[in-house]
Amino acid sequence: MRTSSIGRPREFDPEVALEKAMVVFWAQGYEGASLTDLTEAMGISRKSLYAAYGNKEELFRKALKHYEQGPGAYVAEALRAPTAREVAMSFLAGAARANTLPALPAGCLGVQGALAAGDTGRTARDFLAEWRARGQALLGDRFRQAVAEGDLPAGADPEKIARYVMTIANGVAVQAAGGATCEDLQQVADAALRNWPPA
Amino acid sequence: MRTSSIGRPREFDPEVALEKAMVVFWAQGYEGASLTDLTEAMGISRKSLYAAYGNKEELFRKALKHYEQGPGAYVAEALRAPTAREVAMSFLAGAARANTLPALPAGCLGVQGALAAGDTGRTARDFLAEWRARGQALLGDRFRQAVAEGDLPAGADPEKIARYVMTIANGVAVQAAGGATCEDLQQVADAALRNWPPA
DNA sequence: GCAGTTCTGCACCGATCGGTACCAAAGTGC
DNA sequence: GCACTTTGGTACCGATCGGTGCAGAACTGC
Numbered sequence: 077m078r079t080s081s082i083g084r085p086r087e088f089d090p091e092v093a094l095e096k097a098m099v100v101f102w103a104q105g106y107e108g109a110s111l112t113d114l115t116e117a118m119g120i121s122r123k124s125l126y127a128a129y130g131n132k133e134e135l136f137r138k139a140l141k142h143y144e145q146g147p148g149a150y151v152a153e154a155l156r157a158p159t160a161r162e163v164a165m166s167f168l169a170g171a172a173r174a175n176t177l178p179a180l181p182a183g184c185l186g187v188q189g190a191l192a193a194g195d196t197g198r199t200a201r202d203f204l205a206e207w208r209a210r211g212q213a214l215l216g217d218r219f220r221q222a223v224a225e226g227d228l229p230a231g232a233d234p235e236k237i238a239r240y241v242m243t244i245a246n247g248v249a250v251q252a253a254g255g256a257t258c259e260d261l262q263q264v265a266d267a268a269l270r271n272w273p274p275a
Numbered sequence: 276m277r278t279s280s281i282g283r284p285r286e287f288d289p290e291v292a293l294e295k296a297m298v299v300f301w302a303q304g305y306e307g308a309s310l311t312d313l314t315e316a317m318g319i320s321r322k323s324l325y326a327a328y329g330n331k332e333e334l335f336r337k338a339l340k341h342y343e344q345g346p347g348a349y350v351a352e353a354l355r356a357p358t359a360r361e362v363a364m365s366f367l368a369g370a371a372r373a374n375t376l377p378a379l380p381a382g383c384l385g386v387q388g389a390l391a392a393g394d395t396g397r398t399a400r401d402f403l404a405e406w407r408a409r410g411q412a413l414l415g416d417r418f419r420q421a422v423a424e425g426d427l428p429a430g431a432d433p434e435k436i437a438r439y440v441m442t443i444a445n446g447v448a449v450q451a452a453g454g455a456t457c458e459d460l461q462q463v464a465d466a467a468l469r470n471w472p473p474a
Numbered sequence: 475g476c477a478g479t480t481c482t483g484c485a486c487c488g489a490t491c492g493g494t495a496c497c498a499a500a501g502t503g504c
Numbered sequence: 505g506c507a508c509t510t511t512g513g514t515a516c517c518g519a520t521c522g523g524t525g526c527a528g529a530a531c532t533g534c
Binding site: 121124 | 509511
């Protein structure tokens with residue numbers, strides 16, 4: 077992914093190719109995506125892939141980062157909502173939408189990329205688990221701030237609320253992978269946030 | 276898996292071996308579980324595996340059925356609860372427990388067995404999606420009955436309630452795979468069912 | 475004993491896995 | 505032009521994938 081002014085210039089756009097790789101990992105999971113699948117989708121050779129991204133694991137990490145800034149951008153956006161309740165509503169609405177985008181795989185890369193794995197996928201699986209925990213921690217931080225501001229009741233437990241909201245989002249991802257529509261999932265989100273705060 | 280009085284008797288217990296296979300699929304997923312992993316855990320040779328269970332896909336199906344009657348028995352149990360609300364509460368409490376059993380893999384075989392997959396795991400993935408849909412349909416049937424009995428309000432939509440409850444359970448499975456404890460998940464379940472019916 | 479049947483262990487099949495060596499092509503600065 | 509650097513395609517590496525052929529062991533019925 078490094079650029080150099082000297083030498084033969086790269087013939088492909090690393091960002092475009094990374095987007096293609098992201099889609100393959102998203103649809104097939106880390107272990108289910110072979111280098112042949114990836115290079116064919118990206119339109120580059122194995123050698124170019126290794127030169128530009130390191131190896132399969134690093135490519136996966138970079139694809140996840142790309143996901144975070146693309147389809148997964150709803151997370152950061154939701155965290156900026158003015159009240160805790162709006163954070164939760166925006167987060168779950170964003171999940172319902174991002175998990176059912178028409179031209180992209182159903183579900184969430186962070187969930188189905190590697191939920192269970194054999195030896196070769198263990199690193200990717202742990203990496204994804206940390207990624208999800210990080211997102212949940214961000215929600216918890218935001219809710220803690222809301223408690224401090226009086227936006228949430230003083231007795232409320234920010235971590236528990238974050239876990240609650242993230243559990244719904246995780247469920248939404250599984251439902252989307254099974255074919256649920258955005259409307260289906262928005263209704264679930266509405267039902268889950270009917271009483272607030274949930275814990 | 277067929278038994279015959281004639282010929283050399285089988286040296287292993289098919290149910291015990293199936294239990295071991297179930298655990299491997301549960302922990303590593305369909306694609307992540309190699310025949311070597313499976314045969315080593317089951318304590319039998321490849322040839323015996325194929326003679327007794329057909330092939331890897333059929334073994335997976337049989338492992339899922341075994342799961343349904345073992346760790347997943349909470350589903351059928353919950354469906355027998357007297358009221359719709361008790362069905363939902365029992366279902367989610369069962370999920371929280373079954374997804375965090377001490378000596379077994381964390382999470383749900385029906386979710387992490389194959390949520391995303393490459394070519395070789397596509398059949399297993401679709402099979403699991405159908406399995407989850409079947410469970411959700413059973414919940415829907417039970418809630419429809421509750422509407423007919425006046426246990427749920429006449430305007431309630433049984434399918435939407437079933438989707439809501441199943442989404443929580445799916446999220447619980449992902450959370451468990453990420454290390455959440457039974458108590459964590461029971462709190463989420465309590466919060467999700469605080470107002471009833473949810474939709 | 476014998477014939478018939480089934481199970482087991484091992485070696486092996488072609489295909490594919492992630493990853494790399496090699497080399498010509500294509501660019502840079504001078 | 506030249507020396508140097510980097511890219512891309514192909515062919516290949518050992519290892520592993522799911523699945524099978526074969527030979528012999530272990531049982532039944534007679």
